[in-house]
Amino acid sequence: MTYEIALIPGDGIGPEVVDRSLPVVEAAADAHGVSLETTRYDWGSDRYLAEGAMMPDDGLDRLRGYDAIFLGAVGHPEVPDHVTLRGLRLEITKGFKQHVCKRPSYLFEGVTGPLRDYGAGEIDFVVYRQNTEGEYADIGGREYRGHDNEVAFQGAMFTREGTETIVRAAFEAASEREGKLTNVTKSNAQAYGMVFWDDVLREIAGEYPDVEVERLLVDAASMDFVRRPDEFDVLVASNLFGDILTDLGAGISGSMGLAPSSNIDPTQTHPSMFEPVHGSAFDITGEGVANPIGTVLSWELLWAHLGEDALARELRAAVRAQLADPDAPRTPDIGGESGSEAVANDLRTRLG
Amino acid sequence: MTYEIALIPGDGIGPEVVDRSLPVVEAAADAHGVSLETTRYDWGSDRYLAEGAMMPDDGLDRLRGYDAIFLGAVGHPEVPDHVTLRGLRLEITKGFKQHVCKRPSYLFEGVTGPLRDYGAGEIDFVVYRQNTEGEYADIGGREYRGHDNEVAFQGAMFTREGTETIVRAAFEAASEREGKLTNVTKSNAQAYGMVFWDDVLREIAGEYPDVEVERLLVDAASMDFVRRPDEFDVLVASNLFGDILTDLGAGISGSMGLAPSSNIDPTQTHPSMFEPVHGSAFDITGEGVANPIGTVLSWELLWAHLGEDALARELRAAVRAQLADPDAPRTPDIGGESGSEAVANDLRTRLG
Ligand SMILES: CC(C)[C@H](C(=O)O)[C@@H](O)C(=O)O
Ligand SMILES: CC(C)[C@H](C(=O)O)[C@@H](O)C(=O)O
Numbered sequence: 001m002t003y004e005i006a007l008i009p010g011d012g013i014g015p016e017v018v019d020r021s022l023p024v025v026e027a028a029a030d031a032h033g034v035s036l037e038t039t040r041y042d043w044g045s046d047r048y049l050a051e052g053a054m055m056p057d058d059g060l061d062r063l064r065g066y067d068a069i070f071l072g073a074v075g076h077p078e079v080p081d082h083v084t085l086r087g088l089r090l091e092i093t094k095g096f097k098q099h100v101c102k103r104p105s106y107l108f109e110g111v112t113g114p115l116r117d118y119g120a121g122e123i124d125f126v127v128y129r130q131n132t133e134g135e136y137a138d139i140g141g142r143e144y145r146g147h148d149n150e151v152a153f154q155g156a157m158f159t160r161e162g163t164e165t166i167v168r169a170a171f172e173a174a175s176e177r178e179g180k181l182t183n184v185t186k187s188n189a190q191a192y193g194m195v196f197w198d199d200v201l202r203e204i205a206g207e208y209p210d211v212e213v214e215r216l217l218v219d220a221a222s223m224d225f226v227r228r229p230d231e232f233d234v235l236v237a238s239n240l241f242g243d244i245l246t247d248l249g250a251g252i253s254g255s256m257g258l259a260p261s262s263n264i265d266p267t268q269t270h271p272s273m274f275e276p277v278h279g280s281a282f283d284i285t286g287e288g289v290a291n292p293i294g295t296v297l298s299w300e301l302l303w304a305h306l307g308e309d310a311l312a313r314e315l316r317a318a319v320r321a322q323l324a325d326p327d328a329p330r331t332p333d334i335g336g337e338s339g340s341e342a343v344a345n346d347l348r349t350r351l352g
Numbered sequence: 353m354t355y356e357i358a359l360i361p362g363d364g365i366g367p368e369v370v371d372r373s374l375p376v377v378e379a380a381a382d383a384h385g386v387s388l389e390t391t392r393y394d395w396g397s398d399r400y401l402a403e404g405a406m407m408p409d410d411g412l413d414r415l416r417g418y419d420a421i422f423l424g425a426v427g428h429p430e431v432p433d434h435v436t437l438r439g440l441r442l443e444i445t446k447g448f449k450q451h452v453c454k455r456p457s458y459l460f461e462g463v464t465g466p467l468r469d470y471g472a473g474e475i476d477f478v479v480y481r482q483n484t485e486g487e488y489a490d491i492g493g494r495e496y497r498g499h500d501n502e503v504a505f506q507g508a509m510f511t512r513e514g515t516e517t518i519v520r521a522a523f524e525a526a527s528e529r530e531g532k533l534t535n536v537t538k539s540n541a542q543a544y545g546m547v548f549w550d551d552v553l554r555e556i557a558g559e560y561p562d563v564e565v566e567r568l569l570v571d572a573a574s575m576d577f578v579r580r581p582d583e584f585d586v587l588v589a590s591n592l593f594g595d596i597l598t599d600l601g602a603g604i605s606g607s608m609g610l611a612p613s614s615n616i617d618p619t620q621t622h623p624s625m626f627e628p629v630h631g632s633a634f635d636i637t638g639e640g641v642a643n644p645i646g647t648v649l650s651w652e653l654l655w656a657h658l659g660e661d662a663l664a665r666e667l668r669a670a671v672r673a674q675l676a677d678p679d680a681p682r683t684p685d686i687g688g689e690s691g692s693e694a695v696a697n698d699l700r701t702r703l704g
Contacts, residue, residue: 190487247574
């Protein structure tokens with residue numbers, strides 16, 4: 001089977017982790033009889049600084065035909081955040097109805113997480129984050145009625161489609177995993193958006209009688225991530241709460257550098273997009289020490305999404321074996337002294 | 353000096369922790385020549401269930417003359433969350449312009465926190481949370497245009513007064529502590545409310561040239577709470593982000609049962625309100641095992657606010673000595689088997 005993948009390496013360490021991971025992924029694909037055709041798009045902040053736009057006007061159309069999109073990272077010290085966010089990432093996630101952001105957290109053997117009481121495999125959950133709306137809606141403004149009376153307004157919008165799609169994806173995942181779903185909201189303080197969310201969830205819950213639903217407020221959930229992370233399996237949350245929980249999830253699993261992410265259109269009408277959770281990290285760009293594992297694990301998610309389960313498992317097994325080996329190279333974020341290239345080369349030797 | 357304090361024990365374990373802490377606080381006050389006159393208001397969910405309102409119409413007027421207010425907890429399984437929240441707590445914090453919610457996190461000697469690498473005293477920061485507006489504004493609605501097209505809207509409102517007051521309080525605290533302030537926002541995704549917040553902060557920063565300002569996004573900040581909590585000193589955040597960060601702060605400091613809170617009107621025009629961070633905890637109500645320490649430490653904040661620094665220090669010293677003593681009674685939330693009363697009695701014996 002041949003797959004056409006659009007690569008958008010992006011900013012900062014984005015190109016580094018994509019370029020280091022590619023030989024590993026290609027070797028694994030080869031071994032599984034999977035043929036991978038990549039096309040590279042040099043979109044991102046450098047393009048914005050040179051031409052005034054992160055991607056071309058017909059960017060979405062160019063991406064539409066691919067089987068999947070792989071993104072490195074976006075974000076640049078000289079480009080306003082809302083430009084890097086809205087000019088590329090949100091353009092794609094919204095344009096392609098990638099309502100579902102799926103982010104697993106897993107504490108691997110050989111990685112020392114910050115939590116005293118939890119060891120390998122004891123942190124193993126997946127957050128389903130709403131990916132296209134909610135608190136990230138571009139709604140709001142400021143009213144200047146004299147300096148002392150200025151007010152600012154920020155709006156959040158929740159649609160039936162956007163909410164139902166993420167909630168249903170989470171229920172599907174819960175029924176395939178342990179049959180338990182944790183719904184994270186702040187319905188006690190936010191009586192419109194979050195109560196709507198709860199109502200949609202209650203409606204869909206009726207279709208999944210075997211899934212047990214736990215309800216948690218986002219403050220309590222954050223605390224429980226450090227107190228009882230082993231009790232979570234599948235969580236579902238809004239865009240903002242999912243953002244917070246998945247960074248925290250990466251934190252308790254040892255490093256942001258290990259965390260993978262996927263942006264999925266479950267209807268498969270549009271290509272889905274895969275990327276590591278970490279950002280462009282300009283502080284280490286060019287030093288060759290970015291951890292390529294979050295990227296490799298994002299490729300795992302990509303292949304699983306495309307139905308190439310054996311290939312997905314192979315990539316994961318290589319990562320697992322490397323991390324468990326105390327003599328293997330590792331990058332500084334997980335306590336090692338090696339560079340991205342040494343880690344990637346070592347991963348290749350662990351394939352098949 | 354005589355102080356008049358309004359007590360609102362509230363719901364669930366609220367009355368238990370207030371009643372257990374009171375003899376400790378009275379004994380300490382006595383020893384410092386401070387006279388404490390308390391008046392008890394049985395407002396809360398039981399009143400709501402009996403009379404249809406959490407507090408009387410003239411509740412604020414009755415509280416107005418006190419030197420301070422002490423709240424136990426509110427929240428009840430049979431009363432909707434927005435009623436317990438808006439019918440009492442927000443009524444008081446908004447009505448009395450208690451824009452500042454100050455919540456310290458401290459890892460005491462003798463308490464085993466969940467983070468492997470951090471021991472006694474290495475977690476020691478204070479979060480200044482906006483307390484009266486922002487994401488907790490009661491703005492929003494739902495538009496039903498047929499089942500599949502329903503949308504919900506949630507609004508957040510940031511005023512100059514509400515923002516300036518919390519930011520200034522945080523700068524004051526930072527300049528009295530280590531001269532470092534961490535500003536937690538999500539300005540990359542929320543370009544109106546949070547960017548206004550950043551602008552206000554930048555303006556006020558000019559008045560505090562000696563305070564170094566660090567800017568963090570709320571997702572990164574949450575991760576850093578488990579990765580490098582020792583580097584924080586004073587943080588400032590919106591209502592919602594402060595809510596999340598302070599629960600997480602309580603989590604990494606060992607227990608929600610130890611965390612104190614204060615709701616302050618810095619102009620001192622109205623009384624300020626003090627309360628433990630924990631909720632009404634109906635799951636343990638009546639069992640006599642609620643940890644009274646969060647309440648005693650909230651009394652510490654009350655006395656410090658009223659200028660009775662020696663008395664405040666005395667309460668803290670008793671708590672510190674008890675927690676450091678491996679033979680002292682402790683409640684189950686911090687690994688003990690004792691009840692609230694034994695802990696409170698023991699605290700009394702440790703007073704100066
Ligand atoms: C870069 C930023 C806008 C983004 C987000 O908040 O979604 C990031 O934090 C993430 O989690 O992928
Ligand atoms: C009870 C709830 C509304 C409250 C809040 O979110 O402010 C609580 O979580 C807190 O932190 O005091």
